Structure formats: C-alpha cells, structure tokens
Amino acid sequence: MYDTVIIGGGIAGLTAAVYARRAGLSTVVCEATVCGGQIINSPEVDNYPARPHVAGWQLAADLQAQAEEFGAEIKFCAVTGLSVKSGKKTVHTSAGDLDAKTVIIANGAEHRRLDCDGADRLYQRGVSACATCDGAFFRGRECCVVGGGNTAFEDAVYLSSLASKVYLINRRSVFRAEPKLVSALKSKENVEILTPWVPERVLGEQGVEGFEIKNVDTGEKRTLPVSGVFAAIGMIPANGIFSGTVELDESGYIKADESCRTSLPGVFAAGDTRVKALRQLVTAAADGAVAASQAAAYINLAL
Ligand SMILES: Cc1cc2nc3c(=O)[nH]c(=O)nc-3n(C[C@H](O)[C@H](O)[C@H](O)COP(=O)(O)OP(=O)(O)OC[C@H]3O[C@@H](n4cnc5c(N)ncnc54)[C@H](O)[C@@H]3O)c2cc1C
Secondary structure: OEEEEEEOOOHHHHHHHHHHHHOOOOEEEEEOOOOOHHHHHOOOEOOOOOOOOEOHHHHHHHHHHHHHHOOOEEEEOOEEEEEEEOOEEEEEEOOEEEEEEEEEEOOOEEEOOOOOEOOOOOEOOOEEOOHHHHHHHHOOOEEEEEOOOHHHHHHHHHHHOOOOEEEEEOOOOOOOOOHHHHHHHHOOOOEEEEOOEEEEEEEOOOOOOEEEEEEOOOOOEEEEOOOEEEEOOOEEEOOHHHEOOEOEOOOOOEOOOOOOEOOOOOEEEOHHHEOOOOOOHHHHHHHHHHHHHHHHHHHHHHO
C-alpha cells in the first residue's frame, strides 16, 4: 500500500512527487508515455519562474531527476480506473492494481481533434495537433494552422520559419490570442490569415494533398494547397475513467477546491486536469505542491 499514487508524470505529477517524498510519503508516479507531459514538445519556455528560455524537455528532465533523487518511484503504465472500498483506494493500471491511502490525479489534458471530413483518416499522416512535434516534416512546403488562440498563433509563427507558406484560419475575425502574438504573426511575410473560414475537408489518400475550407459569411469554398494541417483548437481532459468516482464539471474537468481536494476524500486533482482559471506550468507545479501537502495532511489526520 503506497501512501500516495500519482496519476501522470507531467509537471503537476512530478512536482507532487517531490513534495510527497519530502513529506516522507511512499510515492509512485504512474506515467503512460514519457515523463514531462505536454511541455516536452515546446522548444522554449519563457514564463517559468527563474528558468527563462528553458527547453520544455529540459525542464521535464530536471524535474523527473529531482523527483527520483528524492525517492519517488516511476512506473510506466497507463491508469485505467480508480475504485474505493472502505477508504482504501485502488488505482487500476496496465501493470496491475496499486493500493493507496491517497491518490493525486495529474493526468493533464489532450489536444482537441479537427472535426471535418478526412481529418481522422489522415491524422498523423499530415494532420497533426502538435506543430513543434511535426513541423519539421513540412520544411519548404505549405501548411495550415486552425485556431485563434495563443497556441494557434505560436504554432503558426513557429511553422513560418520552416514552411514555404503558412495559412492560419479561424472561424471568427477576432482572436483569443494575445495581441503581441497576433502582431508577431502578421509581421511574417509568408503567412496569410484567413477569417472567418472553417475547415470543410482534408483532401488526400496516403497524405494531405489539400485542405478545403468554407467562408462562414458567404459559403464560398477554397482549397488550400497544403501538405500539413495543424489543429490548435483547444484541449479536452481525459477524465472519463474517473467519472462516477470523482465529480467532473460539464466540460469533463475534475472539480477540486483551492486545496486540490476532489469530491472524494483522500483523492486530489492537480494541474490541467482540474477546473481552474489558468492552465500553465507554474499553476500545474503549484497544484502539485498543494495536492501532495494535502495528501500528507490527510494521512496524518487519519492516523
Ligand atoms: C505546445 C505547448 C506549449 C506550451 N507552452 C507553455 C509555456 O510556455 N508556459 C507554460 O506555462 N505552459 C505552457 N504550456 C501549457 C503547459 O504545458 C501545461 O499547462 C502543463 O503541461 C500542464 O501540466 P500537467 O502536469 O497538469 O499535465 P500534462 O503536461 O498534460 O501531463 C499529464 C501527464 O499525465 C500522463 N497521463 C495522462 N493520462 C494518463 C493515464 N491514464 N495513465 C498514466 N499517465 C497518464 C500524460 O502522459 C502526461 O505525461 C504549453 C502547452 C503546449 C501543448
């Protein structure tokens, strides 16, 4: 029986592991892929305190090393569910069940996929949700970014230095992105911003050969001669495995209070997976610290 099982080895989960170990809790982190979470694909992070310009993978590697140095165990396995019986929590994983006194859910969130004809069929064959991961495949070719938030503009700026031309399409003519990012993109010569347009169809058989878009106002259709389509249209939490165990909001984020406490005593939620105003590294790390210290308090009070 572990004192705490942490679900997810992103910035929230690894920070929780550091704090849990420093509080003396036996701690295991379950990570489905590689440690670090979303940020490992970001070449430069400029807003993490005292680490300006750090690469995402470096931040993640340093934090993983810190958690392991303090004695956290890391298990590479996928968590498939959580059940509770007489206060004992059992985390179900692809590597078997883990019993725990407390659980910290830090499983982050996933990229939202494009919802148009051809997008699923050509996913990872020209359709991508991660410009930093896949942008290099489109060096010297034309590509398109869909979205109007910070990620869309960051992705388009990044791609403009690789691709011969980048289109950014957005369904509205106003953007959620910060004005600084909008100006940065507008200053790029090989970028065309198209509004109000929506995706209609991704063309191609084995790879992307074009992207049909439709004007929201006029219904006009146009085919962009792109070989890459990048969706930057937000995140969705993957908390279906916890529904019925902890309360979720209408968007599927875990409801947790300021102390990261969920509706189930002894189960905490940290980072992007939970209802919160700002999903960033620093808030994920802060949640990890709060959740672990609350887990320690829960165990001590239960003794
Ligand atoms: C391209 C990009 C750039 C960004 N740039 C910045 C930036 O500059 N500054 C900033 O502050 N923020 C940035 N962010 C946001 C930041 O990365 C997130 O807010 C942060 O990563 C959230 O951390 P997290 O630990 O909550 O979740 P995540 O990073 O999503 O980590 C969750 C982890 O849980 C694992 N997991 C999920 N489900 C399971 C399961 N069932 N079983 C086991 N493991 C599971 C995942 O594999 C993952 O490793 C960026 C995000 C992206 C995508």
